[in-house]
Amino acid sequence: MVISELHVSAILLAAGESTRMGQQKALLLWKGRMLLQHQVATLLEAGVSEVIVVVGYRAERLRPLVEAFPEAKAVLNLRYRSGKSSSVRAGLRRLDPRAEAILVLAVDQPRSLEVVRAVVRAHQQGGAPITYPSYGGKGGHPILFSARLLPEMLRVRESRQGLREVVERHRPEVHRIELDDPDVLLDLNRPEEYQEATIPLYQGSPKGASLSAGSVMP
Numbered sequence: 001m002v003i004s005e006l007h008v009s010a011i012l013l014a015a016g017e018s019t020r021m022g023q024q025k026a027l028l029l030w031k032g033r034m035l036l037q038h039q040v041a042t043l044l045e046a047g048v049s050e051v052i053v054v055v056g057y058r059a060e061r062l063r064p065l066v067e068a069f070p071e072a073k074a075v076l077n078l079r080y081r082s083g084k085s086s087s088v089r090a091g092l093r094r095l096d097p098r099a100e101a102i103l104v105l106a107v108d109q110p111r112s113l114e115v116v117r118a119v120v121r122a123h124q125q126g127g128a129p130i131t132y133p134s135y136g137g138k139g140g141h142p143i144l145f146s147a148r149l150l151p152e153m154l155r156v157r158e159s160r161q162g163l164r165e166v167v168e169r170h171r172p173e174v175h176r177i178e179l180d181d182p183d184v185l186l187d188l189n190r191p192e193e194y195q196e197a198t199i200p201l202y203q204g205s206p207k208g209a210s211l212s213a214g215s216v217m218p
Helices: 035-045 059-067 084-092 113-126 147-153 163-169 191-203
Strands: 008-014 050-055 072-076 101-106 130-135 143-146 175-178
Touching: 008 035, 008 084, 035 050, 035 059, 035 101, 035 113, 050 059, 050 084, 059 072, 072 084, 084 101, 084 147, 101 113, 101 147, 113 130, 113 143, 113 175, 130 163, 143 147, 143 163, 147 163
Parallel strands: 008 050, 008 101, 050 072, 130 175
Antiparallel strands: 101 143, 130 143
């Protein structure tokens, strides 16, 4: 179900080594399937036109999962060890030229269909150059950028805080939407965070998200 007339391209970052988790995060089980599959399927169902999955570490294990989706493609980042900014740039270089908005999300930040739809809808209706969700006053993900910012995004570097630098440069124009969902702050970095986040999924208890500083926008 496409909810936006905007042509939205998504970049899903999945190139890292997952050293803190101890196993490749993209292959973790999430709601009955691999986390990578959950992320791609959710983005597409939310109305994203294409999903560019940036892979690096053990890319051969992830490519088949990506290629199972006709609207997704895997892009290899050989410099993934230099940080997320290199993966962002690798994904941006493969964007559909028709893209009007660019959604950026890491594979270890699982989001519900409702959250993604809400952010895409807010970006469409608000007309701001950057849109992202917040919960309890803390900014989270995914982040949507107007394609007009593509030249700035292609210049991001890890030494300059990556995409955060672009967000800060446009801070007065940012559209930040408050959602009643703590999962907009969810970031799975360590085994205990994954365990805490998945227990509610499989035991039917109230939602409990593990919040990591790495997931929070200013």
